[in-house]
Amino acid sequence: xxxxxxxxxxxxxxxxxxxxxxxxxxxxxxxxxxxxxxxxxxxxxxxxxxxxxxxxxxxxxxxxxxxxxxxxxxxxxxxxxxxxxxxxxxxxxxxxxxxxxxxxxxxxxxxxx
Amino acid sequence: xxxxxxxxxxxxxxxxxxxxxxxxxxxxxxxxxxxxxxxxxxxxxxxxxxxxxxxxxxxxxxxxxxxxxxxxxxxxxxxxxxxxxxxxxxxxxxxxxxxxxxxxxxxxxxxxxxxx
Numbered sequence: 001x002x003x004x005x006x007x008x009x010x011x012x013x014x015x016x017x018x019x020x021x022x023x024x025x026x027x028x029x030x031x032x033x034x035x036x037x038x039x040x041x042x043x044x045x046x047x048x049x050x051x052x053x054x055x056x057x058x059x060x061x062x063x064x065x066x067x068x069x070x071x072x073x074x075x076x077x078x079x080x081x082x083x084x085x086x087x088x089x090x091x092x093x094x095x096x097x098x099x100x101x102x103x104x105x106x107x108x109x110x111x112x113x
Numbered sequence: 114x115x116x117x118x119x120x121x122x123x124x125x126x127x128x129x130x131x132x133x134x135x136x137x138x139x140x141x142x143x144x145x146x147x148x149x150x151x152x153x154x155x156x157x158x159x160x161x162x163x164x165x166x167x168x169x170x171x172x173x174x175x176x177x178x179x180x181x182x183x184x185x186x187x188x189x190x191x192x193x194x195x196x197x198x199x200x201x202x203x204x205x206x207x208x209x210x211x212x213x214x215x216x217x218x219x220x221x222x223x224x225x226x227x228x229x
Contacts, residue, residue: 001175003157036215038158045208045222046150046158051215089158093214100163100172102148107157 001096004029004105006089011111017078020108022090023071028103030071034093037066037075040107041086049088050075077110085112115139117209117220124226130197133223135209142190143167146213149183149194151205152222159205164192199227 005023012018022029022037029035033053038046048057050066053073063078073092077084090105120134135147149161162173164183171183182195192209207223210216 034214038216040158045219046210046216047219048215048217051217057217087157091158091160091215097175101174102160102163104150104158104160 001028001094001101001103004090004092004103006105006108008106009109009111011113012080013113014080014082016080017076018080018110020075020077020088020090020110022073022075022092022105024073024092024094024103025071025096027096028092028094029068029073029090031095032093033068035066035068035073036091037064038089038091039084039086040089046089080112082112085110115218117211117218119207119209119220119223122224122226124228125199127200127227127229129199129227130195131199131225132193132195133207133209133225135192135194135220137166137190137192137211140211142187145211147185147192148210148212148216149181150208150210150216152208153202153205156205161194161207166190166192196225199225201227203227 035053037050040046053068054066065076088108094101094103118136143166164171166185184193204227209220211218
Protein backbone atom coordinates (compact mmCIF):
# COMPACT_ATOMS: atom_id res chain seq x y z
CA UNK A 1 0.00 0.00 0.00
CA UNK A 2 1.23 3.52 -0.81
CA UNK A 3 1.83 6.05 1.92
CA UNK A 4 -0.77 8.73 2.49
CA UNK A 5 0.02 11.93 0.58
CA UNK A 6 1.26 14.97 2.49
CA UNK A 7 2.99 18.14 1.27
CA UNK A 8 6.74 17.89 1.75
CA UNK A 9 7.02 21.23 3.48
CA UNK A 10 5.01 24.14 4.84
CA UNK A 11 6.37 27.38 6.20
CA UNK A 12 4.90 30.45 7.87
CA UNK A 13 5.79 33.26 10.23
CA UNK A 14 5.17 33.18 13.98
CA UNK A 15 1.55 33.88 14.85
CA UNK A 16 0.21 32.70 11.51
CA UNK A 17 -1.84 29.57 10.90
CA UNK A 18 -0.96 26.64 8.69
CA UNK A 19 -2.85 23.60 7.48
CA UNK A 20 -1.26 20.29 6.50
CA UNK A 21 -3.28 17.95 4.30
CA UNK A 22 -3.20 14.16 4.29
CA UNK A 23 -4.84 12.47 1.33
CA UNK A 24 -5.68 8.79 1.18
CA UNK A 25 -8.45 6.64 -0.20
CA UNK A 26 -11.80 5.24 0.83
CA UNK A 27 -9.90 2.23 2.24
CA UNK A 28 -8.12 4.33 4.81
CA UNK A 29 -8.66 8.05 5.53
CA UNK A 30 -12.08 8.22 3.89
CA UNK A 31 -13.39 5.00 5.33
CA UNK A 32 -12.66 5.37 9.03
CA UNK A 33 -12.48 8.09 11.66
CA UNK A 34 -9.12 6.77 12.82
CA UNK A 35 -6.73 9.44 11.61
CA UNK A 36 -3.99 10.55 13.98
CA UNK A 37 -1.25 13.15 13.69
CA UNK A 38 2.28 12.99 15.12
CA UNK A 39 4.88 15.65 15.75
CA UNK A 40 8.54 14.65 15.59
CA UNK A 41 11.48 16.84 16.52
CA UNK A 42 14.95 15.86 15.23
CA UNK A 43 16.38 12.86 17.03
CA UNK A 44 13.23 12.35 19.10
CA UNK A 45 10.40 9.85 19.10
CA UNK A 46 7.08 10.98 17.59
CA UNK A 47 4.38 12.45 19.82
CA UNK A 48 0.65 12.19 19.17
CA UNK A 49 -1.01 15.57 18.65
CA UNK A 50 -4.45 14.57 17.31
CA UNK A 51 -6.29 11.23 17.36
CA UNK A 52 -9.55 9.95 15.88
CA UNK A 53 -9.54 12.83 13.35
CA UNK A 54 -10.21 15.73 15.70
CA UNK A 55 -9.45 14.76 19.30
CA UNK A 56 -6.60 16.32 21.23
CA UNK A 57 -4.79 14.33 23.94
CA UNK A 58 -4.48 15.87 27.36
CA UNK A 59 -1.55 18.26 27.45
CA UNK A 60 -1.53 19.12 23.75
CA UNK A 61 -2.06 22.80 23.03
CA UNK A 62 -5.47 23.82 21.69
CA UNK A 63 -3.61 25.55 18.87
CA UNK A 64 -3.60 22.13 17.21
CA UNK A 65 -6.81 20.94 15.58
CA UNK A 66 -7.80 18.21 13.14
CA UNK A 67 -10.55 17.67 10.58
CA UNK A 68 -11.49 15.43 7.69
CA UNK A 69 -13.48 15.77 4.49
CA UNK A 70 -13.84 12.79 2.22
CA UNK A 71 -10.48 11.12 1.67
CA UNK A 72 -8.46 14.07 3.00
CA UNK A 73 -7.63 14.81 6.62
CA UNK A 74 -6.06 18.06 7.78
CA UNK A 75 -4.02 19.31 10.71
CA UNK A 76 -4.21 23.01 11.49
CA UNK A 77 -1.73 24.80 13.72
CA UNK A 78 -2.88 28.26 14.72
CA UNK A 79 -0.74 30.95 16.32
CA UNK A 80 2.42 29.29 15.04
CA UNK A 81 5.32 29.26 17.52
CA UNK A 82 9.00 28.50 17.14
CA UNK A 83 8.59 25.26 19.08
CA UNK A 84 6.15 24.01 16.43
CA UNK A 85 8.99 23.65 13.94
CA UNK A 86 9.15 19.89 13.40
CA UNK A 87 8.09 17.08 11.10
CA UNK A 88 4.43 16.08 11.13
CA UNK A 89 3.00 12.73 10.08
CA UNK A 90 -0.56 11.59 9.60
CA UNK A 91 -1.54 7.99 10.17
CA UNK A 92 -4.71 6.11 9.33
CA UNK A 93 -6.31 2.77 9.99
CA UNK A 94 -6.44 0.90 6.70
CA UNK A 95 -8.34 -2.02 5.24
CA UNK A 96 -6.49 -1.91 1.93
CA UNK A 97 -4.94 -5.34 2.42
CA UNK A 98 -6.40 -6.75 5.63
CA UNK A 99 -7.87 -5.61 8.91
CA UNK A 100 -5.98 -3.71 11.58
CA UNK A 101 -3.18 -2.34 9.39
CA UNK A 102 -2.06 1.26 9.58
CA UNK A 103 -0.45 3.56 7.05
CA UNK A 104 1.55 6.74 7.56
CA UNK A 105 1.84 9.80 5.40
CA UNK A 106 5.20 10.74 3.94
CA UNK A 107 5.61 13.57 6.45
CA UNK A 108 5.58 17.37 6.28
CA UNK A 109 8.44 19.59 7.46
CA UNK A 110 7.04 22.70 9.16
CA UNK A 111 9.37 25.68 9.19
CA UNK A 112 8.72 28.76 11.31
CA UNK A 113 10.21 31.68 9.44
CA UNK B 114 6.58 5.81 35.50
CA UNK B 115 4.76 4.87 32.32
CA UNK B 116 7.39 4.05 29.71
CA UNK B 117 8.62 1.74 27.00
CA UNK B 118 12.29 0.84 27.24
CA UNK B 119 13.90 -0.56 24.12
CA UNK B 120 17.06 -2.61 23.70
CA UNK B 121 20.31 -1.12 22.54
CA UNK B 122 21.70 -0.42 19.11
CA UNK B 123 22.60 -3.32 16.82
CA UNK B 124 24.98 -3.76 13.91
CA UNK B 125 24.25 -6.67 11.62
CA UNK B 126 25.57 -8.08 8.37
CA UNK B 127 23.34 -8.53 5.32
CA UNK B 128 21.35 -11.74 5.52
CA UNK B 129 21.41 -11.85 9.31
CA UNK B 130 18.50 -11.40 11.72
CA UNK B 131 17.91 -8.88 14.48
CA UNK B 132 15.63 -9.09 17.50
CA UNK B 133 14.62 -5.85 19.21
CA UNK B 134 12.90 -5.80 22.59
CA UNK B 135 10.52 -3.30 24.15
CA UNK B 136 9.79 -3.54 27.88
CA UNK B 137 6.67 -1.84 29.19
CA UNK B 138 6.31 -0.49 32.70
CA UNK B 139 3.94 1.71 34.70
CA UNK B 140 0.72 0.40 33.18
CA UNK B 141 -1.11 -2.89 32.64
CA UNK B 142 0.84 -4.56 29.84
CA UNK B 143 -2.16 -6.50 28.51
CA UNK B 144 -4.45 -3.49 28.36
CA UNK B 145 -3.40 -2.29 24.91
CA UNK B 146 -1.82 -3.24 21.62
CA UNK B 147 1.76 -2.53 20.61
CA UNK B 148 2.92 -1.29 17.23
CA UNK B 149 6.32 -1.41 15.59
CA UNK B 150 7.29 1.54 13.41
CA UNK B 151 10.60 2.18 11.70
CA UNK B 152 12.33 5.22 10.25
CA UNK B 153 15.22 4.99 7.81
CA UNK B 154 17.79 7.79 7.95
CA UNK B 155 16.28 11.03 6.67
CA UNK B 156 13.04 9.28 5.78
CA UNK B 157 9.50 9.12 7.12
CA UNK B 158 7.74 6.74 9.47
CA UNK B 159 6.86 3.28 8.22
CA UNK B 160 4.34 1.05 10.01
CA UNK B 161 5.52 -2.54 10.38
CA UNK B 162 2.84 -4.29 12.36
CA UNK B 163 0.77 -4.62 15.52
CA UNK B 164 0.71 -7.23 18.27
CA UNK B 165 -1.75 -7.96 21.03
CA UNK B 166 0.19 -8.62 24.25
CA UNK B 167 -2.55 -10.95 25.40
CA UNK B 168 -1.83 -13.40 22.60
CA UNK B 169 -4.02 -12.74 19.57
CA UNK B 170 -2.18 -13.23 16.27
CA UNK B 171 -0.16 -10.19 15.15
CA UNK B 172 -0.86 -8.33 11.94
CA UNK B 173 2.06 -7.37 9.73
CA UNK B 174 2.37 -4.82 6.96
CA UNK B 175 2.44 -6.54 3.61
CA UNK B 176 5.96 -5.24 2.97
CA UNK B 177 7.32 -7.29 5.86
CA UNK B 178 5.24 -10.46 5.53
CA UNK B 179 7.52 -13.49 5.73
CA UNK B 180 10.44 -11.53 7.22
CA UNK B 181 9.10 -10.23 10.51
CA UNK B 182 7.92 -11.98 13.64
CA UNK B 183 6.41 -10.10 16.58
CA UNK B 184 6.04 -11.83 19.91
CA UNK B 185 5.04 -10.99 23.45
CA UNK B 186 6.09 -12.21 26.90
CA UNK B 187 3.54 -11.29 29.54
CA UNK B 188 5.79 -12.55 32.35
CA UNK B 189 8.26 -9.74 31.64
CA UNK B 190 5.88 -7.23 29.99
CA UNK B 191 8.07 -7.28 26.92
CA UNK B 192 7.32 -7.38 23.21
CA UNK B 193 9.84 -8.41 20.59
CA UNK B 194 10.28 -7.70 16.91
CA UNK B 195 12.53 -10.00 14.91
CA UNK B 196 13.42 -9.07 11.34
CA UNK B 197 15.25 -11.62 9.21
CA UNK B 198 17.21 -11.64 5.96
CA UNK B 199 18.41 -8.12 6.63
CA UNK B 200 19.51 -5.87 3.78
CA UNK B 201 21.06 -2.42 3.77
CA UNK B 202 17.63 -0.84 3.28
CA UNK B 203 16.63 -2.13 6.72
CA UNK B 204 19.05 0.30 8.35
CA UNK B 205 16.71 2.40 10.47
CA UNK B 206 15.53 3.40 13.91
CA UNK B 207 12.91 0.93 15.10
CA UNK B 208 10.25 2.17 17.53
CA UNK B 209 7.69 0.34 19.61
CA UNK B 210 4.54 2.34 20.36
CA UNK B 211 1.54 1.56 22.52
CA UNK B 212 -1.98 1.95 21.23
CA UNK B 213 -4.82 0.66 19.13
CA UNK B 214 -6.13 3.24 16.68
CA UNK B 215 -3.40 5.69 17.63
CA UNK B 216 -0.03 5.51 19.37
CA UNK B 217 0.07 7.38 22.64
CA UNK B 218 3.32 6.11 24.15
CA UNK B 219 6.56 5.57 22.25
CA UNK B 220 9.89 4.03 23.07
CA UNK B 221 13.04 6.03 22.38
CA UNK B 222 13.93 3.84 19.43
CA UNK B 223 16.57 1.22 18.61
CA UNK B 224 19.07 1.90 15.85
CA UNK B 225 19.72 -1.10 13.61
CA UNK B 226 22.56 -0.76 11.14
CA UNK B 227 22.97 -3.31 8.37
CA UNK B 228 26.44 -3.22 6.85
CA UNK B 229 28.94 -5.65 5.44
